[in-house]
Amino acid sequence: MVFWIASGVLNTWTFEYNSVLFVLRTFRPSLNNRAHTTLSSLNRFRSLFTLFQGMAAASETRKKLAGYEFYREVLGSPKYVVAPMVDQSELAWRRLSRRYGAQLIYTPMINAKARQMTVSRRANTDFLSQMWTEQKHQSYRVGAFDIASGEEGSLEGDRPLIIQFCGNDPEKLLKAAKDLEGHCDAVDINLGCPQDIAKKGKYGAFLMDDWDLVYRLINILHENLSIPVTAKFRVFPTVEKTVEYAKMLERAGAQILTCHGRLREQRGQNAGLADWSKIRAVKEAVSVPVFANGNILFQSDIQRCLEETGCDGVMSAEGQLYNVALFNGLVSAVSPATEETPSTSSASSSSITPITPLTHPNHADLALEYLEIAHSLRTRTAISAIKGHLFKIMRPALSRETDLRERLGRAKVDQKAWERGRGRGIADEDSPIREYVSVCREMKVRMDKARKEGSLSGKTLEELVEVDEKTGLRVLPHWLAQPYVRGVGNGKVKEKDAVDQPVVIPAKRSGDPETVLEDVGKRVKLCA
Numbered sequence: 469m470v471f472w473i474a475s476g477v478l479n480t481w482t483f484e485y486n487s488v489l490f491v492l493r494t495f496r497p498s499l500n501n502r503a504h505t506t507l508s509s510l511n512r513f514r515s516l517f518t519l520f521q522g523m524a525a526a527s528e529t530r531k532k533l534a535g536y537e538f539y540r541e542v543l544g545s546p547k548y549v550v551a552p553m554v555d556q557s558e559l560a561w562r563r564l565s566r567r568y569g570a571q572l573i574y575t576p577m578i579n580a581k582a583r584q585m586t587v588s589r590r591a592n593t594d595f596l597s598q599m600w601t602e603q604k605h606q607s608y609r610v611g612a613f614d615i616a617s618g619e620e621g622s623l624e625g626d627r628p629l630i631i632q633f634c635g636n637d638p639e640k641l642l643k644a645a646k647d648l649e650g651h652c653d654a655v656d657i658n659l660g661c662p663q664d665i666a667k668k669g670k671y672g673a674f675l676m677d678d679w680d681l682v683y684r685l686i687n688i689l690h691e692n693l694s695i696p697v698t699a700k701f702r703v704f705p706t707v708e709k710t711v712e713y714a715k716m717l718e719r720a721g722a723q724i725l726t727c728h729g730r731l732r733e734q735r736g737q738n739a740g741l742a743d744w745s746k747i748r749a750v751k752e753a754v755s756v757p758v759f760a761n762g763n764i765l766f767q768s769d770i771q772r773c774l775e776e777t778g779c780d781g782v783m784s785a786e787g788q789l790y791n792v793a794l795f796n797g798l799v800s801a802v803s804p805a806t807e808e809t810p811s812t813s814s815a816s817s818s819s820i821t822p823i824t825p826l827t828h829p830n831h832a833d834l835a836l837e838y839l840e841i842a843h844s845l846r847t848r849t850a851i852s853a854i855k856g857h858l859f860k861i862m863r864p865a866l867s868r869e870t871d872l873r874e875r876l877g878r879a880k881v882d883q884k885a886w887e888r889g890r891g892r893g894i895a896d897e898d899s900p901i902r903e904y905v906s907v908c909r910e911m912k913v914r915m916d917k918a919r920k921e922g923s924l925s926g927k928t929l930e931e932l933v934e935v936d937e938k939t940g941l942r943v944l945p946h947w948l949a950q951p952y953v954r955g956v957g958n959g960k961v962k963e964k965d966a967v968d969q970p971v972v973i974p975a976k977r978s979g980d981p982e983t984v985l986e987d988v989g990k991r992v993k994l995c996a
């Protein structure tokens with residue numbers, strides 16, 4: 469502490485020192501030499517302090533905090549957490565999410581094996597082999613982490629951040645995690661991905677059958693990384709086994725557990741509801757912080773979940789993707805996003821979320837804001853990610869505005885041009901994603917008109933809310949950001965839908981753009 473203060477004083481001093489010299493040189497050349505000698509000896513002190521400051525910083529980073537100490541002091545006690553999402557929790561989305569109240573965000577899952585190959589190939593000077601790697605891992609790169617841009621994981625705009633890996637080889641996992649440990653606050657292991665790709669690669673939820681391997685995967689990171697390791701997992705059919713598993717994860721060294729309250733078999737059409745009672749049992753059984761994952765769609769679900777599970781935070785994936793303002797207004801009295809005083813300074817425990825511009829802004833505005841961020845970054849945002857976000861954000865209106873839906877579905881973007889054109893700003897008519905911008909602007913015009921007509925009807929927003937017959941959930945006016953709930957599946961796993969059931973990927977991606985989106989969704993939704 470003393471070093472920091474002293475160094476701050478001396479830093480200011482250097483500025484003064486240069487200014488004094490400049491003034492003396494200009495107006496009193498005779499005093500220049502004496503002043504210079506005195507000032508430069510003082511400046512030597514400054515160098516010494518800078519050295520001590522470096523040493524203090526180094527010893528600080530060496531101190532690895534654990535459990536609640538880590539949760540509080542490094543992460544800042546986050547309650548509102550954005551889930552790891554392949555192709556969707558990328559940097560641009562993280563920036564937008566932080567503006568709207570997200571306190572901690574996970575990167576999309578990174579495959580440890582693929583990252584390791586890419587890193588070792590990059591170290592090789594053979595240009596052709598690099599090209600080969602780049603092409604071979606094109607799809608992996610979509611979820612990769614771009615250190616070179618200096619933006620991903622930066623202290624200024626991308627923290628707190630947890631980088632998620634998947635893998636089944638402890639040594640490879642460690643090497644990949646070591647490569648990125650300086651760019652995040654912790655490393656997470658994906659133990660919950662239930663998709664066929666995970667079954668084939670034996671990672672994610674398919675490690676639930678090999679507890680010894682899971683222990684070693686966590687433990688090697690716990691023992692060798694300078695930052696903590698955390699784990700995200702699904703529940704077992706019984707509470708007892710779920711609790712036993714969670715305790716094993718803690719023993720192995722996991723410092724935060726995220727418990728997704730669905731079974732490995734609850735995916736796609738059979739996702740159904742998450743079981744919060746199992747999450748509660750986990751929370752009661754371990755002594756590290758626990759995040760609850762599943763069933764968070766409206767703000768009112770957040771407090772209910774925290775109360776019912778006793779967890780330290782809630783994690784949302786789909787609810788937050790469809791409404792990035794899900795966590796807005798919960799943290800501070802004045803929201804940075806809209807600068808309005810929120811009606812709820814902490815999550816209301818009422819069963820219904822009040823519909824305010826804070827929690828349900830106009831979706832076209834959010835879409836434009838997202839595009840503006842994507843434009844402003846040096847880091848490349850994958851076109852698949854952009855398209856996925858736009859379809860989800862504006863979903864409430866796309867079934868009405870079918871011409872816009874079609875334009876969005878058919879918009880072609882030259883990836884290379886997009887990479888060259890990034891950072892130009894949204895107004896640039898040369899932007900390679902100008903068609904997306906144009907669709908969102910047109911959507912904004914139409915939604916502003918719809919909102920005006922809505923308010924002219926004399927009804928309040930609450931009165932404009934309808935209830936979906938199939939799901940029983942509230943459907944808000946179509947210009948507002950809101951969750952999307954597929955009215956299928958009951959969470960009960962039928963034998964024919966069990967894990968072995970293949971995901972059907974249509975050979976042809978044509979036809980109705982929304983169907984295409986669903987297909988894209990199925991393909992990128994590697995871990996839902």
Ligand SMILES: Cc1cc2nc3c(=O)[nH]c(=O)nc-3n(C[C@H](O)[C@H](O)[C@H](O)COP(=O)(O)O)c2cc1C
Pocket residue numbers: 551552553554555556575576577632658659660661700728761762763764783784785786787992993994995996
């Ligand atoms: C588009 C998408 C991508 C996902 N990718 C990942 C991932 O990379 N790693 C992971 O552990 N879970 C992933 N998931 C699962 C979510 O993190 C989360 O566990 C799951 O969706 C349940 O939360 P929810 O009910 O809030 O959607 C993904 C989910 C979605 C919707």
